[in-house]
Amino acid sequence: MAEQPEKEPCVRCGHQPEKSDKYCVRCGAPLVNRCTKKRSPLHRGCSKVNKQDAAYCADCGEPTLFRESGLL
Secondary structure: OOOOOOOOOOOOOOOOOOOOOOEOOOOOOEOOOEEOOOOEOOEOOOOOEOOOOOOEOOOOOOEEHHHHOOOO
16 A cells, blocks of 8 residues: 655645645644635535645646635
8 A cells, every 4th residue: 555645745834744634733824725616506616735835726727725815
């Protein structure tokens, strides 16, 4: 069984998270840079996981979670 790669360090404080963490246990920053476009009657929503340095979603152009959280 192949081992899962480690998560990237927290972009705010550099702490190395556990594989199952969704938020940094040291500073509370989100660890995954998802698109923030919400589901609406006219759109199915977008939750693409973007690169850590992406301020906008590569699929739909909406701001990412890291941008809205002030991390970029």
